[in-house]
Amino acid sequence: MPNYYFYQVLSRSKGFIGFSYNERYRKLTFIMHGILSQRNVKEKSDLIDLKYRILMQNLKPQSTKMMVFILKISSTCSLEHYHSYKCSQTYKKLGDLFPILKWFSGNKFYNKVIEHRKVLESFYGSFVKEVKDDKEKKPCAIRDLLNKVDEGILDKLDIVHMTDNIFFAGTDTISASLTWIVAALANNPQVQSKAHEELDRVVGQSRLPTILDEPNISYIRAIIKEANSAAVFNIYGIHMDEKIYENPKEFNPERFLAGRRFCTGIHLAELELLLGVSRLLWSFKIENASPLGKNGKPIPINLDKARLGINVWPEEYHVKLVKRHDNVEKILFDISQ
């Protein structure tokens, strides 16, 4: 059941993620699947390429603060989202516990949500403005959404909240995944050796891995798959929950006509992880820089301990990035590559 504070007040019913199935959701999901389609993502892969180049240029070989750099990729967006998330979770819980709160629009929580909404709308509104003012009309997801305003399908507030949703769904997820993968690689040098062997064989040391290498770097793909662990849900419990499905025991195929619900950004996520992991490993050997244990070796990074952001993150850790060959700097800083 959509929560009043989160969906109606904070998002003014203008968002997309987590919204109930209805005509509006169907219309928006169609638009989002178009913007984030595999073809669109591949066509715009140079933007992701640029993003990783900037990230890699900021990773100074021998740095011991990998975590900090990875966090920096999306610091502005993620920080904003982290506050947004924390705030909305509080409202969500309170709203769920005391539904009556929604009738007191002047209450403290309501005012906090409104305050927060102002920050959020001004933050994402400024992105939208930047795209509108861009004389070169560079391609981007916000521009694709703006075209839908011209076609009379979306309004200005839809764009602001959908932009929020795209950043919300697409930044913390990738940063958290990369941070887990780096920790797992630091703990498993033998896995890195196999990955380095594959990259040297397929890509060589005179260019960066690109999207075109994807079919030939199956070990890198397997590392990404292994790091994104599967979650097992109580499917029976969810399907029989009357709060989620009307008349759950009734055999009613119509309820699935709304279409499958899954991560709309899956193609973008896969591409970002592929380029992120392959380029990190192409450039560096990742060494665990934790304090030494009794056996004289660094204490393995504890992957059982996690902390909560929007997603689940590993605890802070330190790694050392060791440049793998002499071409690393030359190629990372050569924009013609």
Ligand code: HEM
């Ligand atoms: C490693 C990265 C990612 C993971 C693990 C992930 C995971 C998920 C999950 C579990 C859902 C919920 C699906 C459901 O309702 O059953 C979801 C939804 C969504 N994701 Fe992702 N995601 C990732 C990256 C991205 C990226 C890069 C974007 C692009 C902007 C994105 C956009 C979305 C959107 C728009 C939804 C909402 C779909 C809906 O409600 O219909 N995600 N994601």
